Amino acid sequence: MSKDHPAINAALEQALKIVRHNVEHYYDRFQHVSENDVYPKEENKVWTMGFYPGELYLAYLNTKDEYYLSKREQILASFKSRCESGHMETHDIGFLYEMTAYYDYKATGDEQSKALFLAAADKLMARYNEKGGFIQAWGPMDPHADKTRIIIDCMMNLPHLYLASELTGDSKYREAAISHAKVSSKTLIRDDFSSYHTYWMDVQSGKPLHGATHQGHKDESTWARGQAWAVYGFYKSYVFTQDPSFLEIATKCADVYLANLPENDINYWDFDFTDETPDIRDSSATAIFVAGLVRLGRVLEGEKATTYQKASGDLLTILAQRYQNTDVYEGAGILREGMYHRDLGTAFVSWGDYYYLEALYAFLGLPSSSEEM
Template sequence: MWKHAIEDAMMKIRNNVERFGDRFPHVSENGKYELNNNEDWTNGFWSGMLWLSYEYSGDEFYREAARRTVESFKRRMEQHIVLDHHDIGFLYTLSSQAQWIVERNEEAKQLTLQAADVLMRRWREKGEYIQAWGLPDNAQHGGRMIIDCLLNLPLLFWAYEQTGNERYREIAIKQADQSRRYLVRGDDSSYHTFVFNTETGEPLGGATHQGYTNGSTWARGQAWGVYGFTLAYRYTRNPLYLDTAKRMANYFLEQLPEDHVAYWDFNAPVDVNTYRDSSASAIVAAGLIELIGHLDDSDPDRAEYEEKLKLSMTSLVDNYSTIGEDDAEGLLKHGSYYVRGGVAPDDYMIWGDYYYLEALMRMDKGIKGYWYEL
């Protein structure tokens, strides 16, 4: 099953290289991806899909396409195009760092270290957090950290491993610790965002940006926590991170409906029109594969995670993928971006496609993705 799904996905990716040219997919509307000139937070996922396709197939077509995206990211860095946010890891881990991992390209390594420095500039000493969006004086977001940042921290951990500069690791650990303290609730659910007073660093409270309510649990945010804390454990071996990842995974899996694919928010009223978020389930699937790898056979959660992973991935392939739809641009249907804002509430999401492909390739060939080096 996994091999057939991968082959179908790679066929679509090949077609999309021709369709997209030098532009990057973001989210879709009516089945057509919106494209941009490498100026959004999601562009690294397309690059990562190309590198995965090359690793899987050895086909130079995918490698040349992936290399072109890295050249685009080099220009983006040189011109500082829309980099005043925390999603630098999403951009450069899956593009230039991927090239370094696959090809040992020194220029790609140096570009990735530059990216780590850009992310480091978002650290706010008062409050001790990485600011998610905007400049420090941004009235709306100046004191805001968000759970998504956990998937940007591997860039800093990797930079520490490459340079020995302890500051990268120190900031990554502090951000992970603050995320545990302020974003993960006592019942193992999560806030999307948390706000600090920019003048004093005083913690003010949790809120949402894309979830149903401030007190609800946005499915994709919970998914970032599952994978993000697992990766933090890989880099630090801090058992608190592994425990947090497991608790968040258990919460996510306990909320799933009968077809094992998440609704967009676990507290949203459920009826026949409630949106799913296949991308959240794809992120958790990739995260569970990583998480299972850190558990020994005696861990009672391991067998359950393996079972739930298979159920979820089977449902994604059978019920949410575009297998058999040869002209489809996306790999996974029924992802949601920003439901309350009415932005792409039910369509393709490029990050959903990426994590779905990563999970498939990890399950079929053990190709791990680019969040760390072996």
């Protein structure tokens, strides 16, 4: 760990204590959203099931402590069962299998994990609308439907396809990912580089229809977590393709996010809310944003790089001092005041914990994502 950032080092050490304490408790059922400050053990059916296993692999990658992987066989068996006969009618396959099967393959070299990752990639490819060049977000694929939706979150699932092309040499996965990213850049990203959460698409023609929201405040507002997905997701597409247009989008989306930060605190859950018109905040959006912002700062130069590095450090410090849990117990989460849906209030949320851990590692210059393994 870096000696230059003692507070960030301390925050990481505390986070790892919680990750390690939960090893014996989440290996066939996993973490989603807490209830009364404890993560119930969730059946492997929802989109978030890869995040706690992902924390284990990040911890192992940087500590080489075998205990973090002591339940890997049970974890992978659960994800294999899901891929073969469970709920896979979602675009969130990258969240599920990049952080489990791919991370395991990179950590252990297990060819069965590689095969599982590629089987999941084929399930993701089955959601690709060739006419429109996009990946359908939710629900069964119905060729007779009138319309369906893409969502900004899917930008974070595209690395699964880039990686599948790297592992197989088959360009079809990469081509689909690039196409979806380009469609997203023309639909989900507004002219001012704020973002829609969702965009309705015509199934039959593949043409875009109109922007909307599912979890934001209004159709035309900017959902903070969605903006964070845009920053980090377009950065990832830049890393895998070196297409400068993706870097430009990531950077300008980051600037929108920074411009909407309140005074000396993390963001509200939607950018419609300000210190003058406050609402609940969302630590998970901040964690995702910082995980992307740190990396953006590395590939940029000059004043922009300096600005992003400083903002990353400031936001991580706020998260560590005001939002990080310091109590170690069974079912504990790491980052308080994450938001899932507005009407549910705030809680520990598994994606907030995962991306906070990523952001801490990334800020300290340690490997913490698939493209760095």
